[in-house]
Amino acid sequence: MTVVDVHTHYVPAGWPELPGVGPRPTLRVDSPRTATIMLGERPFRTVTDTAWNADVRLRDMAEHGVDRQVLSPTPVFFSYDQPGDAAAAISAIFNDLALDIAAQAPGRLIPFCQVPLQDTDAACRELERAVAAGHRGVEIGNHVGDRDLDDAGVVTFLQHAAALDVPVFVHPWDMPSAPRLGRWMAQWLVGMPAETHLSLLAMTLGGVFDRVGPQLRICFAHGGGSFPFWIGRMDNAWRERHDVVGGSQLPPSGYVDRFSVDSVVFDERALRLLVDTMGAERVLLGTDYPYPLGEQEPGAVIRKAGFLSDDQRALMLSGNADRFLGGKA
Numbered sequence: 154m155t156v157v158d159v160h161t162h163y164v165p166a167g168w169p170e171l172p173g174v175g176p177r178p179t180l181r182v183d184s185p186r187t188a189t190i191m192l193g194e195r196p197f198r199t200v201t202d203t204a205w206n207a208d209v210r211l212r213d214m215a216e217h218g219v220d221r222q223v224l225s226p227t228p229v230f231f232s233y234d235q236p237g238d239a240a241a242a243i244s245a246i247f248n249d250l251a252l253d254i255a256a257q258a259p260g261r262l263i264p265f266c267q268v269p270l271q272d273t274d275a276a277c278r279e280l281e282r283a284v285a286a287g288h289r290g291v292e293i294g295n296h297v298g299d300r301d302l303d304d305a306g307v308v309t310f311l312q313h314a315a316a317l318d319v320p321v322f323v324h325p326w327d328m329p330s331a332p333r334l335g336r337w338m339a340q341w342l343v344g345m346p347a348e349t350h351l352s353l354l355a356m357t358l359g360g361v362f363d364r365v366g367p368q369l370r371i372c373f374a375h376g377g378g379s380f381p382f383w384i385g386r387m388d389n390a391w392r393e394r395h396d397v398v399g400g401s402q403l404p405p406s407g408y409v410d411r412f413s414v415d416s417v418v419f420d421e422r423a424l425r426l427l428v429d430t431m432g433a434e435r436v437l438l439g440t441d442y443p444y445p446l447g448e449q450e451p452g453a454v455i456r457k458a459g460f461l462s463d464d465q466r467a468l469m470l471s472g473n474a475d476r477f478l479g480g481k482a
């Protein structure tokens with residue numbers, strides 16, 4: 154069985170000065186093995202060589218029985234707030250650097266690209282260029298400013314990805330900030346699950362799954378955020394509240410066969426809810442490696458879950474990712 158982790162991130166060991174306006178991400182090298190992503194003068198995140206060194210990643214993978222990782226961008230680089238041409242150039246820079254990292258372990262580090270999603274035509278062009286260059290999928294942020302995933306331009310991009318047979322991984326980012334969200338990592342612990350919930354609300358109640366065909370392979374990070382837990386509440390609103398009725402052909406529960414979620418939920422009871430709600434064939438191993446909010450023992454929650462059959466466990470560790478990646482994992 155080939156174990157595939159569909160949710161990991163990379164940060165390149167360096168990059169040229171980025172175009173655009175305002176503070177652009179730079180990398181402050183702190184030691185041979187550590188660096189800090191800077192936004193202007195502000196430290197955003199400290200990273201270690203796990204973020205860019207293929208050998209270090211392969212060693213960690215071997216230790217935890219992971220055969221393949223999908224390498225996705227770290228969302229701070231998406232640059233959706235930049236002019237489209239600057240964001241397109243930034244996407245190309247990072248996508249090419251990702252290919253350099255992946256080339257050190259062909260077939261084991263599977264690169265996913267980023268695109269300038271604020272500019273639909275540019276996003277479709279960069280997707281085509283990146284896939285031709287070796288990318289195997291695309292990671293998108295869960296919103297573009299005030300535009301959610303039911304935005305016409307985003308839907309056009311999703312239709313294009315489906316037509317190209319390219320899998321899409323949706324990652325929350327750019328969480329709302331407010332004084333009350335400034336403590337306890339609330340933007341990550343409350344904001345991120347809520348962001349993903351809102352994205353799936355847009356996909357279901359916004360009628361996106363009615364407009365984009367079932368050939369779209371799309372997976373949402375962090376177990377789909379709060380969405381799976383609250384399907385009953387949303388279904389009830391779809392039946393009872395006139396301002397929700399009519400936007401989609403089906404209630405939210407009617408679309409759970411149209412998307413996948415990863416397994417970064419840490420707790421066997423949460424994983425059971427996902428399997429009961431989505432089906433074992435739509436939950437994929439993901440870890441958020443190499444970040445501290447990720448599953449520190451990759452795959453542990455799936456491997457230790459006593460309620461899973463061996464067949465279900467194999468699907469979640471391997472077979473589902475193979476299907477998500479187009480049968481080419």
Ligand code: CO
Nearest residue numbers: 162324374441
């Ligand atoms: Co992540």
